[in-house]
Amino acid sequence: MPAAILVLFYLALTCAPLALSALQGLPPRPLRDELASGVALAGLAILLVEFALSGRFRVISGRIGMDVTMRLHQLLARASSVLILLHPFLYSGPQSLRPGLTPPGSAPLNFDWPGLWPGIVAWLLLGAVMVMALGRDALYRHEVWRALHGIMALVMAGLGVLHATRAGRYSGDPVLWGFWWVLFAIAVLSLAWVYAVKPLMKARRPWRVSSVTRLADRTWELCLDPEDHKGLRYRPGHFAWISIGKPAVSLDENPFSIASAPADGGRLRFVIKELGDFTNRLGQVTPGTRAWVDAPFGSLTLQRHDKAGGVALIAGGVGIAPMLSHLRQLDADKDPRPRVLFYANRAEDQIACREELDQRTQTGPLRVVHLLSDPPKGWTGETGFLTPDVLTRHLDAAALKTWVFVLCGPPPMLHAVENALLALGVSPRNILLEQFSYD
Amino acid sequence: MTSRGRIARAFWVLTLVIVLAVLAFALRGQF
Numbered sequence: 001m002p003a004a005i006l007v008l009f010y011l012a013l014t015c016a017p018l019a020l021s022a023l024q025g026l027p028p029r030p031l032r033d034e035l036a037s038g039v040a041l042a043g044l045a046i047l048l049v050e051f052a053l054s055g056r057f058r059v060i061s062g063r064i065g066m067d068v069t070m071r072l073h074q075l076l077a078r079a080s081s082v083l084i085l086l087h088p089f090l091y092s093g094p095q096s097l098r099p100g101l102t103p104p105g106s107a108p109l110n111f112d113w114p115g116l117w118p119g120i121v122a123w124l125l126l127g128a129v130m131v132m133a134l135g136r137d138a139l140y141r142h143e144v145w146r147a148l149h150g151i152m153a154l155v156m157a158g159l160g161v162l163h164a165t166r167a168g169r170y171s172g173d174p175v176l177w178g179f180w181w182v183l184f185a186i187a188v189l190s191l192a193w194v195y196a197v198k199p200l201m202k203a204r205r206p207w208r209v210s211s212v213t214r215l216a217d218r219t220w221e222l223c224l225d226p227e228d229h230k231g232l233r234y235r236p237g238h239f240a241w242i243s244i245g246k247p248a249v250s251l252d253e254n255p256f257s258i259a260s261a262p263a264d265g266g267r268l269r270f271v272i273k274e275l276g277d278f279t280n281r282l283g284q285v286t287p288g289t290r291a292w293v294d295a296p297f298g299s300l301t302l303q304r305h306d307k308a309g310g311v312a313l314i315a316g317g318v319g320i321a322p323m324l325s326h327l328r329q330l331d332a333d334k335d336p337r338p339r340v341l342f343y344a345n346r347a348e349d350q351i352a353c354r355e356e357l358d359q360r361t362q363t364g365p366l367r368v369v370h371l372l373s374d375p376p377k378g379w380t381g382e383t384g385f386l387t388p389d390v391l392t393r394h395l396d397a398a399a400l401k402t403w404v405f406v407l408c409g410p411p412p413m414l415h416a417v418e419n420a421l422l423a424l425g426v427s428p429r430n431i432l433l434e435q436f437s438y439d
Numbered sequence: 440m441t442s443r444g445r446i447a448r449a450f451w452v453l454t455l456v457i458v459l460a461v462l463a464f465a466l467r468g469q470f
Contacts, residue, residue, distance in 0.1 A: 019462040028468035038461040068446050075450040418441050
């Protein structure tokens with residue numbers, strides 16, 4: 001489905017309550033009252049569609065990209081919050097509801113307690129969900145926050161719909177009433193899909209840890225073998241949510257780029273850096289431990305770049321994982337296109353899979369450019385950061401024009417390199433990047 | 440334009456359309 005159709009579908013869904021309300025033909029109330037209803041109708045619609053923008057639905061994130069999906073989820077949540085938080089303050093006040101002051105034929109607002117309390121609770125919950133989301137990195141383990149976020153958002157959305165259908169001037173109409181509850185049912189199903197259906201599907205396809213090997217300083221390779229099933233269908237550049245040594249239904253799962261290539265067979269390989277939580281204990285995981293895989297996700301794939309004249313892979317640190325997948329598959333396919341890997345690290349002992357990369361430079365059309373920001377004495381490779389000067393030393397004008405550029409690494413590096421590539425005239429269409437942290 | 444710039448642009452376009460729809464809804468029949 002083209003991204004433009006997804007955008008139009010999004011706008012149709014979020015504007016539909018306004019259209020359905022206007023079509024009811026009720027005489028308009030004072031501007032402030034209509035505005036109060038309008039922001040609530042749009043805000044609630046945006047809120048309900050947020051469940052589909054959670055990043056776990058490939059029809060969306062696979063099409064527009066995981067970064068775009070998650071960033072839009074965050075930004076649209078803020079827009080929805082502003083609209084909903086404004087909602088109660090926009091009404092012109094109880095005096096406008098008195099029969100004498102309400103325009104003839106205008107239905108009064110329903111201030112009955114059964115209609116009001118769900119709105120008050122949902123409104124307060126919205127503030128709590130926003131505060132928790134903005135402070136998530138400082139306050140909670142990610143898994144705890146993710147579960148709380150989903151559950152609180154669902155309760156808030158349900159109460160919001162209850163409030164709208166009980167107290168709203170327009171949402172009591174059967175068509176709009178049905179619209180709200182169908183959207184809420186989809187929201188419930190989306191959470192049920194992520195937290196119940198997908199885990200049950202995962203449970204039928206277990207994996208086993210076959211090895212955990214130290215590759216470089218605080219960097220490990222984790223290998224998983226499928227247990228009595230054919231494994232995973234994926235493309236180089238995809239990532240997976242994996243959990244190790246936990247039940248299939250568990251919140252303890254983490255996203256990691258797949259470093260193996262589909263051509264390698266059923267075994268999945270991941271390159272993982274110790275960054276806290278589960279990753280710090282990776283060296284203690286023993287072969288034979290059961291693991292679960294939810295994949296594939298992501299859009300760092302080359303499937304729409306078959307005609308690129310070459311491939312430039314730009315990795316920072318553990319961002320090497322998807323690049324290894326690409327290189328392994330390109331070599332397995334005997335793809336003749338030239339390729340360059342820019343591999344940035346702080347220190348030399350952080351370079352992972354160096355021997356394999358050296359070997360690939362001798363057997364295929366690959367060049368590897370190592371960059372170290374803290375080089376040892378005698379280092380002959382590039383130093384510092386990946387600037388336009390470094391790029392142009394290794395890529396000619398034709399490469400900048402016709403190659404595809406795949407970026408994975410820490411967000412500051414990604415943004416700096418993206419800016420450098422754009423400054424050198426690389427088309428935004430030829431730049432693929434993905435990051436796992438936002439804001 | 441960077442990827443973040445494109446995302447921000449998409450967000451503002453979506454928000455603008457929705458806000459205009461809200462205004463059109465609120466202003467209908469006011470004049």
